[in-house]
Amino acid sequence: MLKIRNLHVAAEGEAILKGLDLEVAAGEVHAIMGPNGSGKSTLAAVMAGREGYEITEGSIEFLGEDLAGLEPEERAWRGLFLAFQYPVEIPGVTNLEFLRASVDAHRAYRGEEATSAVDFMKLARATSKQLRFDTDFLKRGVNEGFSGGEKKRNELLQMLLLQPKLALLDETDSGLDIDALQIVADGVNTLRSPERAIVMITHYQRLLDHIVPDKVHVLSGGRIVRSGGKELALELERKGYGWLEEAAA
Amino acid sequence: MSETASRTSPKGDEAIDRHLAREYEAGWVTDIESDTLPPGLDEDVVRFISAKKNEPEWMTEWRLEAYRHWLTMDHPNWAHVHYPKIDFNSISYFSAPRSQADGPKSLDEVDPELLRTYEKLGIPLHEQQMLAGVAVDAVFDSVSVATTFKSKLAEAGVIFCSISEALQEHPELVRQYIGSVVPYRDNYFAALNSAVFSDGSFVYIPKGVRCPMELSTYFRINAQNTGQFERTIIIAEEGSHVSYLEGCTAPQRDENQLHAAVVELVAHKDAKIKYSTVQNWYPGDSEGKGGIYNFVTKRGLCAGERSHISWTQVETGSAITWKYPSVILRGDDSVGEFYSVALARGRQQADTGTKMIHLGKNTKSTIISKGISAVKAENSYRGLVRIAPTADGARNFTQCDSLLIGDQCGAHTFPYIESRNPNATVEHEATTSKVSDDQLFLCRQRGLDPEKAVSMIVNGFCKEVFRELPMEFAVEAGKLLEISLEGAVG
Numbered sequence: 139m140l141k142i143r144n145l146h147v148a149a150e151g152e153a154i155l156k157g158l159d160l161e162v163a164a165g166e167v168h169a170i171m172g173p174n175g176s177g178k179s180t181l182a183a184v185m186a187g188r189e190g191y192e193i194t195e196g197s198i199e200f201l202g203e204d205l206a207g208l209e210p211e212e213r214a215w216r217g218l219f220l221a222f223q224y225p226v227e228i229p230g231v232t233n234l235e236f237l238r239a240s241v242d243a244h245r246a247y248r249g250e251e252a253t254s255a256v257d258f259m260k261l262a263r264a265t266s267k268q269l270r271f272d273t274d275f276l277k278r279g280v281n282e283g284f285s286g287g288e289k290k291r292n293e294l295l296q297m298l299l300l301q302p303k304l305a306l307l308d309e310t311d312s313g314l315d316i317d318a319l320q321i322v323a324d325g326v327n328t329l330r331s332p333e334r335a336i337v338m339i340t341h342y343q344r345l346l347d348h349i350v351p352d353k354v355h356v357l358s359g360g361r362i363v364r365s366g367g368k369e370l371a372l373e374l375e376r377k378g379y380g381w382l383e384e385a386a387a
Numbered sequence: 388m389s390e391t392a393s394r395t396s397p398k399g400d401e402a403i404d405r406h407l408a409r410e411y412e413a414g415w416v417t418d419i420e421s422d423t424l425p426p427g428l429d430e431d432v433v434r435f436i437s438a439k440k441n442e443p444e445w446m447t448e449w450r451l452e453a454y455r456h457w458l459t460m461d462h463p464n465w466a467h468v469h470y471p472k473i474d475f476n477s478i479s480y481f482s483a484p485r486s487q488a489d490g491p492k493s494l495d496e497v498d499p500e501l502l503r504t505y506e507k508l509g510i511p512l513h514e515q516q517m518l519a520g521v522a523v524d525a526v527f528d529s530v531s532v533a534t535t536f537k538s539k540l541a542e543a544g545v546i547f548c549s550i551s552e553a554l555q556e557h558p559e560l561v562r563q564y565i566g567s568v569v570p571y572r573d574n575y576f577a578a579l580n581s582a583v584f585s586d587g588s589f590v591y592i593p594k595g596v597r598c599p600m601e602l603s604t605y606f607r608i609n610a611q612n613t614g615q616f617e618r619t620i621i622i623a624e625e626g627s628h629v630s631y632l633e634g635c636t637a638p639q640r641d642e643n644q645l646h647a648a649v650v651e652l653v654a655h656k657d658a659k660i661k662y663s664t665v666q667n668w669y670p671g672d673s674e675g676k677g678g679i680y681n682f683v684t685k686r687g688l689c690a691g692e693r694s695h696i697s698w699t700q701v702e703t704g705s706a707i708t709w710k711y712p713s714v715i716l717r718g719d720d721s722v723g724e725f726y727s728v729a730l731a732r733g734r735q736q737a738d739t740g741t742k743m744i745h746l747g748k749n750t751k752s753t754i755i756s757k758g759i760s761a762v763k764a765e766n767s768y769r770g771l772v773r774i775a776p777t778a779d780g781a782r783n784f785t786q787c788d789s790l791l792i793g794d795q796c797g798a799h800t801f802p803y804i805e806s807r808n809p810n811a812t813v814e815h816e817a818t819t820s821k822v823s824d825d826q827l828f829l830c831r832q833r834g835l836d837p838e839k840a841v842s843m844i845v846n847g848f849c850k851e852v853f854r855e856l857p858m859e860f861a862v863e864a865g866k867l868l869e870i871s872l873e874g875a876v877g
Contacts, residue, residue: 186832189824210831220832226825230847236833239843243834279847296833 139164139335140304144196147177147184154180156360157196162304165332169346169371170339172357173379178339179223181357182308186220187213200304215247217303221293221310228280233292236280237262241299265298268328270321286313294325305329307338311345323348343375356382424481430454433582436481440551443558453571453581460575466738467767467799468707470680473645480583480616536600543599545629546591550618553589560591564620568651568688568715576647576682576709580616584649587617592627592658601857603632617648623658625691632860634665646705647682656691656718661699663856665864668704670735678706678735685712686742689721689750697724698741699855701864703871706735711769713742716750716778723752726852728864730845730871731764731796740769740801745778745811754785757849760796761872767799774811781811789819790848792841792872842869 140162147155154177162168172178184191185198187210198205205213228236242252253261266275269291281289290310297305307326311319326336326349338345346354346368354370355362356379363382364370374382424432433454437447462473540547546557553561571581592598623629646668654660662685671678681704687696698712708731714723725741743752752772760766772783789798804813822844830840846853846865853861 186828188828210828211834211836214832214834222829222832226823226829228826228829228844228847230850231843236830236843239835239839240833243836243839247834300833 139201140337141199142196143199145181145184145193145198146195147180148192148194149180149190153194154191154360155184158357158361160355160362162335162337164303164335166353167330167336167349167351168338169351169354169368170337170357170362171341171343171354171371171374174341176357177360178341178357179308182220182223182306182339185213185306186210186218211243214300215244219297219300219302219305221290221297221305221307223309223312225281225289225293227282227284229282231280232277233280233295234259234262234276237276237296237299240296244300262299265295268298269295269325271295287315287318290314290322291318291325294322298325298329301329303334305334305336307336307340309339309341311340311342319345319348343371346371358382424479426479427476428454428478428480428583432480436583436585439481440554442554443562445562446554446558449566449571450582453578454583456572457575457578457582460578463575466709466769467765467801468709468736468738470707470736473680475579478615478645481585539599540602543596544593545596545598545602546589547602548589550584550587550589550620553620557589557591560622561589561620564622564651564653565618566651568653568686569649569684574684577649577684580618580647580649580684584616584618587619587648588621588631589619590621590629590631592621592623592629594624595626596624597627598629601630601632615646617646619648619650621650621652621660621662623652623654623660623694625655626657627655628659630661630663630857632663632665632857634667644677645680645682648684650683650685650712652685652687652696654687654689654691654694654696654721657693658691659695659697660687661697662687662712663860664698664700664702665856665860665867666700666702666704666708667867670704670733671706679704680707681705681710682707683710685710687712687714687723689714689716689718689723689747691718691721692747693720693722694718695722695724697722697726697855699724699726699852700728700739701849701852701856701867702727702729702737702739703867705737708735708737708739710739711741713744714752715744715746716752716781717746718750719747720749720751721747722750724855725752725754725756726855727755728757728759728849728852728868729766729768730759730761730868731766732761732871733764734762735764737765738767738769740767740771742771743773743783745772745774745781745783747778747781749780749782750778751781752783754783754787755851756785756787757852758787758789758798759792759845759848759868760789760798761792763795765797765799767801769801769803771803772805772813772815774806774808774813776807778808779810781808783811783813785813785815786851787815787817788848789817790845791819791821792845838869838873842872845872 142158142160145155145158146153170178180191187208193206200218201216238253238258245252262276281292284292310322314322338349351368354366354368356364358379424435430451433450434447437450566581569577571578590602621631652660652662668679668681669677689696696714700712702708712725716723723743727739729737729739731737740756741754754770756768758766758768768787770785772785774781785802787800791798798819800817802815806813822841826844827837827840830843831837845868853864856864
């Protein structure tokens, strides 16, 4: 599903990713861990097509297509979803209208009709409930005045409604208390299926107790320096990142 | 009124002309063709207009006084707008509906950009032709709708007609109210309008009557081609209610570059007037050529206790907009409101805002202004809140937000507050923001293309104003913003 080969990325003239390789197959859940500044969030941003990042070498292939030539929305339509680390507010736009516009944009790409207001309302309500949101939540402005935990759960809500093929979670666990973490993890787990892949970017191991990954990678100095099974995360928890950074240097 | 839209045909063939003349006895519809005045303005022109409309002598005299006063005034230059000096002698002050020869012969001769917009708004072909100024047959649907509409209003005792008609049928009412809220001495353009006004709407709601429907210029079929110097008067007697809608979301072309309208509202004790405008005059081509100059004086008088006047406007058109719908709060406990969205894009210039003049005790005003500037546009908010010594317990709340799209546009705020009463409360909040890259990226990551994303963000920004509009107007206004913003990003 996802093939990243020898990826070099620069932002404002500074090299951040320096030859990253990663392959994710359908049905798999991967975790990318690493110290601050290792390039984790850059990887997520460049995959989603954010402006300001330049691919200087290598490629990202998603479902057999090179992403370099695609606009952010075109990547989204093909099933790539990014759950943001810091979701922004859009004042005055209600969650409901934002979600519906988003779902309808995806449907239009697939050649399907727009959702009916009633059907969509039912679906949005049911999904909100699953994430333990109050009913008035859909009427509030997108992330407007939300707590950190609510913003993260709202990202999950968008993800569950869009049912992406590849979900990228950028530090989705940061700022969540233990209950919220459980809600988010349960939501992500419902999305696991043989047709989908999930890539979690995280600094801490605790998310992986709730969403158990098939593979764990360590990103350091702009490259994947080690890959392994879920036991690698436990090892990192014990030893920290220092020993890997030394090994990579 | 200069933003007035009528979706009926400006000019039909003879049979239709006869039909219209019989229905409404407006008198001038059929014989006007030969009566276009050459450009220029003097007392004879003023007399001619008045005579042409068969006006009472006091009306002629009032026009002449206004004209003489206008001659003593200077063209105002305080607004934050720039345009070449207007030659008032190059304008014809009484013109027939454009003849077939002047207008475009077919839609092929019309700015393709304009046609593309019509298509997006889903406007039927015959209405497109009408709006673009192509001479076509009248739209009979609208005529029949208007007739039904009129009989329903008559049952309720509501007067809703053109001001020319009102001068024939209800001269005493017009005499009592014309110039009572906006005297001809008020400002340069008000004086000019008073001298040469062509037509406009007249609305009278009797005591205790709640107008059975929203009054829309859409149905006022006599509104056709009255464009340039309109005069509108709305009177709500004690305890009455009326909601008046002006304008049309479709961009309208007009050969008259200068528009100077006057609107006067009077709300008596416990009466409420809600006046909503969607203004979308032709802003000109991408260089700003051919756009309308819109200089409007709109003012309401809350004459009685607990009276209420509310202005809601969505301004997206015109090359230059100069407009400050205001409320004089004379009655104790009266309420004035101003909700505005002004969007300027391309080379448009908008200088708009409001004045709230508090005279009565415990009067209350609310101002919510949303200015959006895109590309190279200049958008200014200019507001005055004046609290007189008599206005004990007066309160004002002003919120003035600006949104910038792109980095070559400008937003300016000129708030003036004059409080001469220590017991008054005046609050002012102002913000300026940009559509951020983060917001755009979030929307695009969720599958919205950049234009849809910007329009959604802008609509969210305007929400507090849109919810004041009647439902169908609000939906159209949202769509209008979306179309207006096309090409503003990227």
